[in-house]
Amino acid sequence: MDGTYRMRNPLRHSSQAFHLPDFPAIRPEHVVPAIDELLINYRDGVEKWLGSRSRPDWAMVEAELDWADGLDRAWSPVSHLNSVADTGALRKAYNEGLERLTEHENWRQQHQGIFLAYQELRQSAQFEELSPVQQRIIELELRDFFLAGIALPDEDQAVYRELVLRMSKLGSRFGENLQDATRAWAKEFQNTRQLQGLPEAELNLLAGLAHSRGKEGWLVDLSHPSFNAVMTYAQERGLRKEVYTAYVTRASDQGPTAGQWDNTPLIDELLALRHQLARLLGFKNYVEFSLSRRMADTPETVLCFLQGLAVKALPAARKQYAELESFAQEQGAQRPLKAWDIAYWSERFRQVELNLSDEVLKPFFPMERMLDALFHTAGQLFGIMMVPDHSIATWHQDVRFFWLQDDSGCRFAGLFMDLFTRNDKRGGAWMDVCLSRRQTKEAIQLPMAYLTCNFAPPVGEQPCLMTHDDVQTLFHEFGHCLHHLLTEIEWPQVNGINNVEWDAIELPSQLFENWCWEDEILSKFARHYKTGLQMPEDLKDRLVRSRHFHKALFLVRQLEYALCDLHLHLDYDPENPRAPLDVLNQAREQVAVIPVPDWNRFLNGFSHIFGGGYAAGYYSYLWAEQLAADAWGCFRHEGVFKAETGKALRDEILAVGASRPAMESFIAFRGRPPEPGPLLESYGL
Ligand SMILES: [Zn+2]
Numbered sequence: 001m002d003g004t005y006r007m008r009n010p011l012r013h014s015s016q017a018f019h020l021p022d023f024p025a026i027r028p029e030h031v032v033p034a035i036d037e038l039l040i041n042y043r044d045g046v047e048k049w050l051g052s053r054s055r056p057d058w059a060m061v062e063a064e065l066d067w068a069d070g071l072d073r074a075w076s077p078v079s080h081l082n083s084v085a086d087t088g089a090l091r092k093a094y095n096e097g098l099e100r101l102t103e104h105e106n107w108r109q110q111h112q113g114i115f116l117a118y119q120e121l122r123q124s125a126q127f128e129e130l131s132p133v134q135q136r137i138i139e140l141e142l143r144d145f146f147l148a149g150i151a152l153p154d155e156d157q158a159v160y161r162e163l164v165l166r167m168s169k170l171g172s173r174f175g176e177n178l179q180d181a182t183r184a185w186a187k188e189f190q191n192t193r194q195l196q197g198l199p200e201a202e203l204n205l206l207a208g209l210a211h212s213r214g215k216e217g218w219l220v221d222l223s224h225p226s227f228n229a230v231m232t233y234a235q236e237r238g239l240r241k242e243v244y245t246a247y248v249t250r251a252s253d254q255g256p257t258a259g260q261w262d263n264t265p266l267i268d269e270l271l272a273l274r275h276q277l278a279r280l281l282g283f284k285n286y287v288e289f290s291l292s293r294r295m296a297d298t299p300e301t302v303l304c305f306l307q308g309l310a311v312k313a314l315p316a317a318r319k320q321y322a323e324l325e326s327f328a329q330e331q332g333a334q335r336p337l338k339a340w341d342i343a344y345w346s347e348r349f350r351q352v353e354l355n356l357s358d359e360v361l362k363p364f365f366p367m368e369r370m371l372d373a374l375f376h377t378a379g380q381l382f383g384i385m386m387v388p389d390h391s392i393a394t395w396h397q398d399v400r401f402f403w404l405q406d407d408s409g410c411r412f413a414g415l416f417m418d419l420f421t422r423n424d425k426r427g428g429a430w431m432d433v434c435l436s437r438r439q440t441k442e443a444i445q446l447p448m449a450y451l452t453c454n455f456a457p458p459v460g461e462q463p464c465l466m467t468h469d470d471v472q473t474l475f476h477e478f479g480h481c482l483h484h485l486l487t488e489i490e491w492p493q494v495n496g497i498n499n500v501e502w503d504a505i506e507l508p509s510q511l512f513e514n515w516c517w518e519d520e521i522l523s524k525f526a527r528h529y530k531t532g533l534q535m536p537e538d539l540k541d542r543l544v545r546s547r548h549f550h551k552a553l554f555l556v557r558q559l560e561y562a563l564c565d566l567h568l569h570l571d572y573d574p575e576n577p578r579a580p581l582d583v584l585n586q587a588r589e590q591v592a593v594i595p596v597p598d599w600n601r602f603l604n605g606f607s608h609i610f611g612g613g614y615a616a617g618y619y620s621y622l623w624a625e626q627l628a629a630d631a632w633g634c635f636r637h638e639g640v641f642k643a644e645t646g647k648a649l650r651d652e653i654l655a656v657g658a659s660r661p662a663m664e665s666f667i668a669f670r671g672r673p674p675e676p677g678p679l680l681e682s683y684g685l
Contacts, residue, residue: 009034011074020414020448021077021434023395031093032100034074039104042067046114056117057126058134064114069438069445069492075101076434080450083426084418085395109148118142133659137493140658147292149281156280163277170270174251175611177261178604181250182222184257187242189218197235197344205229222247231343237334244340245599252601263604267580270610275572286569290616295501295623295662299570302619306566308676309622310559310591316552316685317593324349324550339596350549354542358467361543366529367419367455367464370471370516373525374478377515381646382486383407386415396422398457404485413437413485414448419474420464421454429453429473431480431509436492447496449481463529468543471516479512488655495657503620504662508654510628517547518640548684555683556591558622563587565609565618626679627666633678634670 010022011034045067049060075097082094108114118141121127127135145151149160188210189195192203195218203218209226210219220226220243230243249255251263278289287299296302325337328345337345350356375386385405392401398420404413416434421427434448453473458464466474483505484496492498497505515521519540526535535543564587568580580603588596596602608614631649638645652669667673 011035011078012037020392021073022393023077023081024393026077026081028087028089028093031078031090031097035071035097035100038067038071038074039100042071042104043107046111050113050117055124056121057124058121058130060117060121061134061137065438065491065493066440069436071101072433072492073435076432080432080434081395083432084422084424084452086424086426109145110150112150115142115145115150118145133489133491133494136659137491140493140499143292147281147289152280160277160280163273163280167270167273167277170266170273171611174263174266174270175607177251177263177266178607178611181257181261184260185246185250186213186219186221188215189220190216192218194236194239195234198229198233202229202233222250228343231340232347234344237341240340240344241338248339248600248602248605250601250605252604254599254601263610267603267610268577271568271572271580272574272577274569274615275574285572287566287616290569293501294617294620295504295666296619297663299566302566302623303570305623305626305676306559306562306619309555309680310563312676312680312685313552313555313559313683314591314593316683317556320550320552321593324553327352336595339594339600342594346550346553350546354546354549356539356542356546360539361468362465363528363530364526364535364539365466365468365471367466369525369527369529370466370474373471373516373521374474376525377475377512377521377641378478378482380641381643382482382650383643383646384486387411394418398422411446413446415481415485416448416450418450419453419455420457425452425454427454429477431477431484431497433484433496433498436484436498437487437490437495438492439490444490447485447487449484451477451481453477465529468516472513475512475516476509479509482512483508483654483657486650486654487657489657489659491659494659497657499658501658501662502617503623504627504666506621506624507627507631507662507666510625511631511649514628514632514635515640517544520641551683552685553593555622555685556593559591560587561606561608562619562622563590564603565606565614565616568609569616622679625682626676627674629679629682630670630674630677631666632682 008025009030010025011030045063049063053060078090078094078097082090118138122138122142127138130138149157152160186209189206192198195203195206198206205225206218206220206229209221209223210217213219220230222243227243227247231240234240234243246256249258251261253259253262253264274286274289278284278286281289283289283292285299287302291297291299291302296305324342324345325335327349328337328341329335331345331348333341333345378384378386383406385407386402387405389401389403392414394401394416396418399416399418402415402417403411404415405411414434418425430452432450432452434450435445437447438445453470455464455466455470480497483500487495489495522540522543523534526540527533528535564584567583567587571578571583581601584603603610609616609618614620631653634648635642635645648669653665656665663673
């Protein structure tokens with residue numbers, strides 16, 4: 001690598017003053033050399049540092065932060081581009097870089113020297129002189145070292161490493177099996193006779209699926225959108241049953257591909273290994289291990305929380321189900337309803353009750369106005385202005401950049417918004433960190449974030465029109481962004497969204513969703529894109545009512561999954577392990593309202609807890625909803641745009657990030673620990 005090439009690599013800015021990534025200049029060939037160089041820098045720095053000091057002090061933490069932040073600044077734009085401007089060459093470079101970073105993480109987590117230095121610092125007299133935030137950074141580092149098994153005797157460390165490796169393999173295998181089983185089943189249609197009931201958009205989707213496989217006509221497969229289209233709209237009961245059967249038996253001993261990719265032995269082994277890992281680290285079970293990084297403190301807290309919700313939700317869910325049954329019967333449905341009838345009759349019921357369609361709603365939600373609504377909300381609550389800056393280089397012409405400015409005109413953060421769907425972009429909506437706020441001797445690095453969505457782009461004269469779901473997604477992701485951008489903590493280890501407990505991280509995002517349902521926002525901003533007229537009162541009313549539609553039925557299903565996940569990991573007995581299906585059935589007996597056939601193999605496709613990161617943590621969804629609903633209660637009580645409440649939210653939750661435990665922050669904002677009442681209310685219970 002020659003000197004001039006090095007100079008021109010835009011990812012090599014570890015020693016320069018902080019700046020935004022130079023997106024147009026980043027090439028795939030820059031990635032690996034820059035990452036390699038930064039990693040060598042990091043490792044050499046650590047070894048030199050450990051060799052040169054007799055006693056660890058805070059300067060060590062700062063020095064390590066310097067190397068780590070340099071890496072983050074180089075990697076963030078690469079990882080972001082890989083998601084939003086994917087090319088084969090970049091993907092290859094990204095994967096190579098990722099491999100190196102994973103190796104580096106392992107090296108860091110298993111480094112005795114760094115661990116002992118942190119431990120010594122924790123036990124030194126200097127620790128007492130550090131600020132509470134600095135102390136917390138050290139405590140969190142030590143916690144993570146312990147959870148990575150570094151304090152175990154050598155023999156146990158070897159066992160630990162084997163367990164982690166095996167669990168990671170099983171998790172990937174689980175996902176692969178599920179993917180293979182999902183891909184293995186499809187059904188072709190030469191005409192739409194059997195597909196009666198499906199709206200045009202859904203039929204187009206199925207025609208697209210056929211086309212993508214080089215077929216004529218329509219094709220139903222087991223991907224989410226296709227499965228949902230049939231379950232929600234297909235009039236033919238036999239077809240719904242067939243698709244349902246194929247879907248809920250994927251990767252199991254049942255259904256059309258029975259035994260081919262069976263995840264059952266993987267589930268058994270994963271549960272056993274997780275239990276073993278937790279015991280090795282000194283926990284009673286895997287739930288305790290998992291909660292050591294969460295806001296909820298004990299398994300009992302979580303269990304009480306879930307059972308408390310169940311008591312309130314069950315009667316309402318039963319009532320909703322009974323109403324659905326009698327509606328379906330009036331409409332001529334065969335009784336009793338089966339699992340494959342529920343979504344279909346629920347949608348029919350929704351149409352009669354609410355008569356809402358995206359086609360009617362979308363003209364009232366042009367994107368520009370919804371951005372105004374979003375920025376208006378942020379302005380009212382926090383006194384901030386979002387100021388566009390067209391001079392900032394981005395990765396695509398549709399991407400916008402905004403400075404966040406306070407009322408004295410001072411810029412304190414920045415946000416990239418990339419809102420339209422494109423071929424080279426990953427689907428879905430998410431927020432990610434570009435730069436973390438950081439104070440050094442010379443300068444301050446301002447926090448920067450990416451907000452990415454996949455809305456339909458404008459067509460000709462017609463602007464981008466959003467569904468209300470889209471609007472809610474936009475508010476949600478913006479809430480995550482504010483959590484990162486309004487931080488006032490100067491160390492990236494604990495500012496913004498970094499290191500926030502997983503069951504609390506959705507608090508700002510879910511809280512922010514509430515504003516897009518508010519009358520003031522709907523009246524002021526939801527106006528027809530052609531006429532500028534307000535949404536008719538009756539339509540607005542039906543939209544708002546749709547928020548609670550069949551919510552109790554939804555809630556009991558979430559409770560069923562959360563309780564099952566908790567009991568699988570909490571009650572695990574290595575001497576006498578129960579069949580996971582029995583544990584699921586027990587949870588169903590407790591909270592399920594909708595009938596499920598006994599050949600349903602939901603667990604074999606439950607990738608959240610067996611192929612993803614939600615093991616012993618599925619409750620987090622509801623926990624975070626509880627926090628958001630309870631915080632929203634405060635706004636509803638004080639006035640939803642009350643600046644004082646906004647300031648309290650900013651000061652006590654958004655600005656402090658993980659610099660103190662989430663429970664402390666919540667209590668500081670709300671004046672008491674979270675309560676489930678407002679969540680139940682938000683579900684119309
Ligand atoms: Zn979120």
